[in-house]
Amino acid sequence: MKEKVSLVKCNEYDFTEVKNSIVESFENLGGINRYIEKGDTVLLKLNLLMRKKPEEATTTHPVFTKALAEVLIEYGASIVLGDSPGGPFNQRMLRNVYKGCGIEEIANETGANLNYNTNSNIVKNEDGLILKEVNIIEVLKEVDKVISVSKLKTHGMMMFTGAVKNMFGVIAGLEKAEYHVRMPNNVDFSNALVDICLACKPTLSFMDGIVGMEGSGPSAGDPREVGVVIASTSPYHLDVVATSIIGLEPTKVPTVQRCVERGICKGSLEDIELLGDDIKDFSINDFVIPEIRSLDLLEGWVPKFLRDIINRLLQPKPVFIHEECVGCGDCAESCPPKVIEMKNKRPVVNLDGCIRCFCCQELCPKKAVKIHRPWLMKVLSKL
Ligand code: SF4
Numbered sequence: 001m002k003e004k005v006s007l008v009k010c011n012e013y014d015f016t017e018v019k020n021s022i023v024e025s026f027e028n029l030g031g032i033n034r035y036i037e038k039g040d041t042v043l044l045k046l047n048l049l050m051r052k053k054p055e056e057a058t059t060t061h062p063v064f065t066k067a068l069a070e071v072l073i074e075y076g077a078s079i080v081l082g083d084s085p086g087g088p089f090n091q092r093m094l095r096n097v098y099k100g101c102g103i104e105e106i107a108n109e110t111g112a113n114l115n116y117n118t119n120s121n122i123v124k125n126e127d128g129l130i131l132k133e134v135n136i137i138e139v140l141k142e143v144d145k146v147i148s149v150s151k152l153k154t155h156g157m158m159m160f161t162g163a164v165k166n167m168f169g170v171i172a173g174l175e176k177a178e179y180h181v182r183m184p185n186n187v188d189f190s191n192a193l194v195d196i197c198l199a200c201k202p203t204l205s206f207m208d209g210i211v212g213m214e215g216s217g218p219s220a221g222d223p224r225e226v227g228v229v230i231a232s233t234s235p236y237h238l239d240v241v242a243t244s245i246i247g248l249e250p251t252k253v254p255t256v257q258r259c260v261e262r263g264i265c266k267g268s269l270e271d272i273e274l275l276g277d278d279i280k281d282f283s284i285n286d287f288v289i290p291e292i293r294s295l296d297l298l299e300g301w302v303p304k305f306l307r308d309i310i311n312r313l314l315q316p317k318p319v320f321i322h323e324e325c326v327g328c329g330d331c332a333e334s335c336p337p338k339v340i341e342m343k344n345k346r347p348v349v350n351l352d353g354c355i356r357c358f359c360c361q362e363l364c365p366k367k368a369v370k371i372h373r374p375w376l377m378k379v380l381s382k383l
């Protein structure tokens, strides 16, 4: 059976236009009542990576959040808005992020509740491949349904961050860093992301693709108009459609690769029923995609010890632009293996211990961390 993915055109964050697009998305998927019961408490699991203004396109836009919350409230549901942003998961941090991202205002306007519960619980995950149990934030246990509300963005480590990776935000604050340390390679880490998404079982997934982010996502890239609201019951198939729209071959994305290997999706439009507007109307062929591919193409040609040396030499690395840095220390705090030291209020990294997770870039509020890719890697990656 094909998975349904709805595409609805929406060119700007005009509240009425966004709300109409969301109503149309639900209609395309067969109506809200197929998924949500009146009286249900629904968590909108937003992407609130860090305190960023909505126009920077790092976080789920507040107008999108408000429109979705209002549609569900009018239907008869109660809404909780939440995420576990980067950094420590405490009430002060949550208040700061909700306010800075425009979400606190939305809660006041709609009557939605903001999540301030910072507890976590271990849940069994029978469908998981490498995570048979996952410690996830308690709010998921308190609600009847979860809707993933992601932002369409590229990602320096995982190439793309969409509906599946959005669910990584159910791991509490700094515990996310432990995953990077435990699983420094992309295959394990992307399997873990799929496992976490399976453990959360979102009832629906929406993607704010009205303005996405290209280049050095998930926070240091540039906003890019895409003009689409995407919705599906399957976050895995939604990501296939979203990546297809931005001209990124879905099977190049580690999470999609894992889903294909695990039989969750085919990694193409073959097992997807597209509903709503024509996908061709949204296609972009010059969306800036970060290149993450490792040099596994040397496998079979070069002995492993030599391949390891070459891979190490050609790996991308974080570079700290001290002129743009304000010395906040967020990069050092968020670095999973703690290889960043603040010297004279500027970060200095020990690359020997760096696992190339790029959390430092992800959480730098000043875009002062760039990813340097050796020119030879860029050439080989295109082969
Ligand atoms: S997070 Fe960014 S601004 Fe803050 S210390 Fe690190 S590089 Fe500088």
Ligand code: SF4
Residues within 6 Å of the ligand: 318, 334, 335, 336, 337, 338, 339, 340, 349, 353, 354, 355, 356, 357, 358, 359, 360, 361
């Ligand atoms: S320096 Fe940056 S890329 Fe390297 S391990 Fe730390 S956070 Fe990750």
